[in-house]
Amino acid sequence: METIGHKTVKVNGISMHVAEKGEGPVVLLLHGFPELWYTWRHQILALSSLGYRAVAPDLRGYGDSEAPPSPASYTSLSIVGDLVALLDALVGPGEQAFVVGHDWGAIIAWYLSLYRPDRVRALINLSVPFTPRNPARKPIDTFRAVYGDNYYICRFQENGEMEAEFAKIGTRRVLLEFLTYRTPGPLFLTKGNLFGHPTDTPVELPSWLTEEDVDYYASKYEKTGFTRGFNYYRALDLNWELTAPWTGAQIKVPAKFIVGDLDLTYNTFGTKDYLKKGGMNKFVPLLQEVVVMEGVAHFIHEERPDEINAQIHDFFQKF
Template sequence: MEKIQHRNIFVNGINMHVAEVGQGPAILFLHGFPELWYSWRHQMLSLSSLGYRAVAPDLRGYGDTDAPPSAASYTAFHIVGDLVALLSALGLDKVFLVGHDWGAVMAWYFCLLRPDLVKALVNLSVVFSPRNPKRKPVPAMRHLFGDDYYICRFQEPGEAEEEFSRVDTKRLITKFLTSRRPGLFRVPKHVGFGGNPNSPLTLPSWLSEEDVTYYASKFHQKGFTGGLNYYRAMDLNWELTAPWTGVQIKVPVKFIVGDLDLTYNTPGVKDYMHKGGFKRDVPFLQDATNPIKRNSNVLRGIRV
């Protein structure tokens, strides 16, 4: 960890915290919710030892990066704008891109809006979601999955934050990072996001007490509003990206998802992945095999 260097860079009107290590072709890592640059520390060290320059920012709203209060400041154009400005500040004209969860969503947008800056993409968890011109995403989810669906529950400003505040931050982080319940993630208000405070939580081998403490310290300091604002900007993204309706992702792509990932088990996703829709919308998709049940080093598999 001491090999990883940290600095703050002013980009696109905000101060962004960036972690870096290594020299060579650059890989830009984009984390998800509720995560940080820290999620990529092992991959950064491993790939830097193979001759890559690994760059992992705290995205807008997270960690030591600025967090504008309004959800309207978290559109794909803001996030991609931050990243384009970051590449310019770092003197990078093209990068390999790696994303997970909301980082994967923003990686898809990055490839949609600025494919000229991307050598290739490795995305985890969240498949490309082509814009449906007939319906906004949040009302569609509410209709299909109900008001208790977690994305719907995140929409009202301050509501989820108030629920989160009633739960120990370390416990909340542990629940988010270790949940392995396939299927729709519904959270009725009478249950709340903390669940039963007396139920034991066991850390898996890949997550240490030190890791949870690091995440919790940053979210205790920054709060969750920045991360939740990505969900709250979903309909605004839909409105703003109308000109890109029907546009394909045209960079080389590898995709990884776990068999118990809630995204993979969301109704419609498996059919989209395995019955031609994904390949239609991402024509240079090189690998979207069955969901993995063990670690896989796919970054070495991309050759561009």
């Protein structure tokens, strides 16, 4: 880990912290919630040894990157703007990079590929498939209709509410609950019973997650809090409004999608059929493969790093 370099880059009006290692074609690694650049530690080391330059930013609002206060600053347009400016600074104006995204990072990677396919050489996304914009209904209304008010995305909407509830539990405990979540279904955060059990219930760390890993995440979130990450969710409806011009648009970059069969995203309403019956291919026509890994949950690149590293290398070698 000490061989990974760190620097701060000015992009799109903010300061962005970047971890990187290696020389060669750039692989841009985009994390999700509640993660940081650190979620890609295994990929950074492996890809750099295979002849790539692995670049993992803390996305805007996370870790050591700058955090504009308003949720309106966290739409896909702003965040993709950060990444285009980052590529300009690190690779050169107009140059391409390979892209890998997980969770919210996958959502952002889909948007980067939609808005600026000229900057994406090839794409691998983990956990979250591309979901086309539904012009008939806003995202939060859809989530409430399907899952109810206690669905985690709905609970994140009210400014200050989840922050206060998480504060009662403690930052480290909240992160433990998220990082070890393996229930193959929607996550509900019921007030007074957030994760479905008493918060003094012992949490057994899986083999892929160490106390030191949790300590690193906790050290950053203790400083920043969770509001920055919530802002991505709080901007969902605004993002829906701003992306109306892309309704029905296709993502035209070579792509591969990987998900674990225990991932809460894979087990949400309609996702399995959407992936298995070719629904995503209509919107991602250059999608070359969908891989469903058995016995793997949400944090797939941490739980099975060697397999994910091999999948990344095998796919990107084609380009």
